[in-house]
Amino acid sequence: MGLVLRWITPLTIVPTVTLVGLALFDIAADKASLNWGIAILTIVLLVMFSQYLKEVPLPIPLYKVGSGCTISWFYLFKLFPVLLAILLSWGLCAILTAADAFPEDNLARTDLNIDIISNSPWFRFPYPGQWGLPTVSPAAVLGMIAGVIASMIESVGDYYACARIAGKLKSKI
Numbered sequence: 001m002g003l004v005l006r007w008i009t010p011l012t013i014v015p016t017v018t019l020v021g022l023a024l025f026d027i028a029a030d031k032a033s034l035n036w037g038i039a040i041l042t043i044v045l046l047v048m049f050s051q052y053l054k055e056v057p058l059p060i061p062l063y064k065v066g067s068g069c070t071i072s073w074f075y076l077f078k079l080f081p082v083l084l085a086i087l088l089s090w091g092l093c094a095i096l097t098a099a100d101a102f103p104e105d106n107l108a109r110t111d112l113n114i115d116i117i118s119n120s121p122w123f124r125f126p127y128p129g130q131w132g133l134p135t136v137s138p139a140a141v142l143g144m145i146a147g148v149i150a151s152m153i154e155s156v157g158d159y160y161a162c163a164r165i166a167g168k169l170k171s172k173i
Helices: 008-023 025-032 036-052 083-100 114-117 139-164
Strands: 058-064 068-074
Touching: 008 025, 008 139, 025 036, 036 083
Parallel strands: none
Antiparallel strands: 058 068
8 A cells, every 4th residue: 555655646536535425426315305304404414513613622621640630622523523413313313203203104213123123133153155155256356456446545535534634634635
């Protein structure tokens, strides 16, 4: 990977990450169309956290041996906007489900597939050949190589983006 990093620039990272995002657009649109209200709420929360609240630090009380209680500031909205938006939207759906505000067939209910948890085995031991004998073909090998290379480039782009958001990378990418 170190040799490849010389040629991985923003010009290679941006199109790769964009193409991965565009490939997922159909799935996202299908899921959003199941309940537009929750989808719009999630998008509004995501934009609010990532664009307007990203520079708002939250106080975190800490105890350090020798110096006692101190306050540290944590940029929660800057580091976790997607996770926060999803958790808050899901929490609202859970409250509305508990209050029976959604009809029984509404896909925004959080109890539609609750039986999956009780019916799933808690422990499962995999064993070799459980799905049949492995097969190898040139098309599969080339496809896997292409997937690995695309994943490497996307991962480097994600690492640079995360480092930049966390304030550990100062250069423009």
